[in-house]
Amino acid sequence: MQTNFTAEQLADPHVAESEKILRRCVHCGFCTATCPTYVTLGNELDSPRGRIYLIKDMLENGRAADAEVVTHIDRCLSCLACVTTCPSGVNYMHLVDHARVHIEKTYRRPPMDRLIRQVLATVLPYPGRFRLALGLARLGRPLAPLLRRVAPLKPLAAMLDLAPQARPKPSTSARPGSRGSEGERRGRVAILSGCAQPVLDPGINEATIRLLTRLGVEVVVPQGEGCCGALVHHMGKEDQALAFARSNIDVWIREIEAGGLDAIIITASGCGTTIKDYGHMLRLDPAYADKAAKVSALAKDVSEYLSALELPEVESRGLAVAYHSACSMQHGQKITMAPKVLLRKAGFTVREPAEGHLCCGSAGTYNIMQPEISAQLKTRKVKNIEATRADVIATGNIGCMTQIGTATAIPIVHTVELLDWAYGGPKPAKLA
């Protein structure tokens, strides 16, 4: 597509990058078809092609973001289904990332919107604060219906709805230290504890550590590691996101220098997508560019890493699993086959829900910030999953687990919990 930038504008490396992305787009419109918000709202402004055009217009004219543009960019889930669909290879992810930073820098949001974003950015990435907030949410739950009636307060109601009834007990899985392998050592990996996941469902990393150590892999929980930065990154809070990234990179590089790492294992695909992008995010930082690229190259979803271990075939246990591929898994990281192959090998019957490419509406903090669209997508997703009549739902992202889990009676677990069970671990508590 033709672009119209001055040489002066292109001197900004971020604009130059976006210009290159825009040049790739041929405006064919294929992306509209697989975009969850276009499918839901039927307005091109809420489609990738529409957003690309809005971003192009804003950047070319060197304009500050305005309410119209912000509305449509905010409605984007960053599910990246468009990137999977796009035949010409438009890197929508990096384009919309740039747009979000531009919005954050040039647009003043209404006070309530600003406040909620600030609260989310201050609480969610920190497990201690998040744990505390969940306790408060339980107390505040009776207020949800009231809050839902006032438009700017709807996100608060959504937050209360999402908070689990009971907080799981704190787990030792996130405690720094090394978990030695059983038998002959086949590898050494670091595992990302992350921020929200260990609070919401510590069983995921417990299962991962059990399974990996049983398979002969030493698992390290490095000291000082924190949120990957995805949450604030998607809010356009770039400085904060890069600070998280740098801090984690320091931790992992230290670990690599200390004992070597074969991989950095990630059990939340949303985080995986971002960590795999550290190399890009920090490409302009001479002090970190190389280290970031190294970390990104080592980042592996747990299903990727397990695939390389060649696990044995297990006899069928007659359990039908609906596999829900998180957007960050299938579109963000292009991991489509590995989890299903692993589950089949482990003796599960895998069923694939219709419209598997569509987002469940979780998308980080999207279900809080855009509760209406999120709820429609959730209903659609759950309907498709339930149509498979599976006994259990498996997925690889905590966000989807929380979102889908609030709307169906079918138990939902992380893929790795089923694999741990199949290869000698305990049965996941949710299936008991």
Added chain:
Amino acid sequence: MEAIKFLEPRASVVARRSAIIADLVDLLPRECVVHEARELVPFETDAFVSYRRLPLAVVLPTTTEQVAAVMKYCNRYGIPVVARGAGTSLSGGAIPQEDAVVVGLSKMTRILEVDPANRTATVQAGVTNLSISDAVSPEGFFYAPDPSSQLACTIGGNIGMNSGGAHCLKYGVTTNNLLGVRMVLVDGTVIDLGGKHLDSAGYDLLGLVCGSEGQLGLVTEATVRLIAKPEGARPVLFGFDSSDAAGACVADIIGSGIIPVAIEFMDKPAIEICEAFAHAGYPLDVAALLIVEVEGSEAEMEAMLKEIVAIAGRHGVRTVRESQSATEAALIWKGRKSAFGATGRIADYICMDGTVPLGKLSYVLEKTSEIVERYGLRVANVFHAGDGNMHPLILFNANDPEDAARAEEAGNEILKLCVEAGGCLTGEHGVGIEKRDLMRHQYSDVDLNQQMAVRAAFDSEWLLNPSKVFPLEGRPAA
């Protein structure tokens, strides 16, 4: 060369813009009207992205009644209306103009009825082509015309352009698979044409509407014919040492009375582009590739393939490879159907749509290369060879105005060549804005006047998609 002109916006309409928007907001739910300046920009073009015009407003109705209300209103105040499906037109059929209200059908996406007994489906016009096949697949059916953009393009747009696709060689184009429409006329009257049967008494008005590019009315619902899925289908790759040999082979296959489901052609640049995107296993060491799909029972497929392989042998085919699995077959088609978009990885392009008699395929391919070379540009050819429907993609740099002008000029020469070779300007993309001024190469003034008289019977004021199809000079005074 000069850029293609649009009609001058009607000053009286543009002057009343705010009043018109206020009225539209009264007529429709709030979320169905787009009018903020920023928000109109993404509607200024379609997939023929070299031309752009901002619309006056965009409406996104959800029912036929809402469409009728808008049409009635626009007719009353002399406001042009441009229909838009998914905006995937390669000829600029959905590009608006400054005094026009765009009626977008993207919210009308309901499948209204699937009738397996009568083998029909009735859908709203904004339903995508592929979702019809998806919806009827559990019943063992599919909707045959399959434009490469079928994932995104709407049935309403398909009817507007009488779209084709790879599988139309055997099953015909949109008009051969359309049984009925509900349509809103320019004054807001809602009419039904056709039904669930193949033909109706009286004039073939449905045939007239199909391919009328939004100039006779606005289709809001369609009833289409469903086809039973074959027992099996298999795409086979035939690699040749020259485009000439591949072209002659196509003519020979069809000439000997064999009608496979599809015969698609790719030249070397197209093979490389598509393979890089889809990893479909296209041979990279050949100059031209045919994808021939056969279908039916194992025995049927084998018998037909045997004949085709024999013919290809006479044309010096170098490699013959059958797809070995459903996944491989899907990849072969994915590569082919993504060819245009995938071309965007290496350059900007404009896509031609001329159709020629099969005997002239090789000749036109050779001449096309000569023309494009003369303009100092590159070309990739990927098209529906069995139909003689050619799609040279002329590669250029959109940020270089001279390059863009040369590409357009080369395109015009190619289309004229198609007409001179006994073919026509458009096989399936429609005339739109792109080929409008070439219509005089295809038709005499007498022809054009008669066609415009038919158009005027539906829309005497030229309100519907007025800048398209007919050259601006020589139109009757409205």
